[in-house]
Amino acid sequence: MSRFRVLAALPLMAALSGCNMVVLNPSGDVAQQQANLVVISTVLMLLIIVPVMALTVLFAWRYRKSNSTARYEPDWDHSTQLELVIWAAPLLIIICLGAITWITTHLLDPYRPLDRIAADRPIPPGTRTLEVDVVAMDWKWLFLYPEQGIALVNEMAAPVDRPIRFNITASSVMNSFYVPALAGQVYAMPGMQTQLHAVINKPGSYRGFSANYSGAGFSQMRFTFHGLSEGDFDRWVADVKASGGKLDRSGYQQLAKPSVDEPVRRYGAVEDGLFKAVVGMCVEPGKMCMHDMMAIDARGGLGMAGINSVMPRQDDGQARRASAVFGPAPSYVAAGICSVAELGDAAVADAVGGAASFLGADRPRSSLTPTEASAAPSPAGAALRPSTL
DSSP states (O other), X not given: OHXXXXXXXXXXXXXXXXXXXXXXXXXXXXXXXHHHHHHHHHHHHHHHHHHHHHHHHHHHHHTOTXXXXXXXXXXXXXXXXXXHHHHHHHHXXXXXXXXHHHHHHHHTOTTSOOSEEETTEEOOTTOOOEEEEEEEETXXXXXXXXXXXXXXXSEEEEETTOOEEEEEEESSSOEEEEOTTTOOOEEEOBTOOEEEEEOBOSOEEXXXXXXXXXXXXXXXXXXXXXXXXXXXXXXXXXXXXXXXXXXXXXXXHHHTSOOSSOOOEEESEEOTTHHHHHHTTOOSTTBOOHHHHHXXXXXXXXXXXXXXXXXXXXXXXXXXXXXXHHOSSOEEXXXXXXXXXXXXXXXXXXXXXXXXXXXXXXXXXXXXXXXXXXXXXXXXXXXXXXXXX
C-alpha cells in the first residue's frame, strides 16, 4: 500500500519542486506558440489513447476467467455502431492534427518574418528588426552584430519586444542553434546560411546551446542569452564597445581552432564582410569564396585549366576542394581567378579562348599527349582559364 502512495505523490512532488519546464513555459512568443502546439497535439492524441487504455483494463477485468456472469457471445462478429466509432474518431483526430500542423508549419516557419511580438500585440510601426549573425564553432558560439559593429563569444543579448533575425552558419561541422525560451532549434551548417525570426518578451538570462552532437566539446557548447530593456541593451552594447579589441580574419582563424569550455569574449569592432566570408568559406587569405566558385561553374567552369589555380591549404579546416583530382593533400581554389563581378561577357569570351590555347585546342590533336587530348576542348567548347583581369 505504501508503494501506491509514493507513486500517487510523485505528481505533487514534481509540482512543488519549483522546476521550470521552459519548453512549455517559455518567454518568447514564437516558443509560446510552439508550446501551445505541443499541448494541443498531446490533448488531441490523448482523446484516443486514454479511452483505449481504459477500455483495455475494463475488458480484461470484465471478461476475466473467474467472472462467470460476463456476457458470452461466441457468434458475435459485427457491429455497425462500433465500426463507426472505431474508424470515425481516429479519422477526425488525424484531420484536426493535419490541419493544425499545416497551419503552424507555415505560421512558425523560421524564415518567415514576424507579424506580431505577442498575442494580440502587432509589431509597432517603425520597429527595426535586430540583426544577429551566428557562427557555430568547435566548440563555442560566435555572435556578430552588424548594425552595432560588435562581436561576442558565448554571450548575446536582445531588447525585449523587438523582432530578431538570426543569420546562422557554422565554421566546421553541423550544429543546432537552440534557445528553448526563445524559439525552436535551427541547424547551423558550414557553407550555408539558415535563418530564424524570434522575439523575447520577458527580461532575464536564458540558456542557449547546441541541440546537435558535434564532437568532444559538445557538452560545453553553451551560451547565455540576455533579454534586456531598450535602455539596458544600449548600455550593454556600449560596454562591449568599450571592451576594445577587433575581430578580424586572422583573429577569427585563431578563434575557429577547436577549444572546450571557452570563456565569454567581447570584441568592440569587427572587420567588414567577416560573416559573409565565413558563409563563403573564404576567411583564409587568397581563397575563392563559395558563391564566386558556384557562379563561375554556372558560366561553364574552369575545367582542366583550373589546375594552376588550386593551392595547398594552410589551416586545419574541414573542407577539401578538388581532392579527387589532386590527391589526399588538402587544397583549395585560389582567388587569383576573376570574381563573378569582374567576369563580364568580354572576359568570359577572352577566358574561353585562353582556355582553348592553354589546353591545346589550337594545336593538331596528333601532336597532343593522351592527357592533353582528353582534356582539350572542342572548338565550340566553353572552359574558363585562370585570368589576371
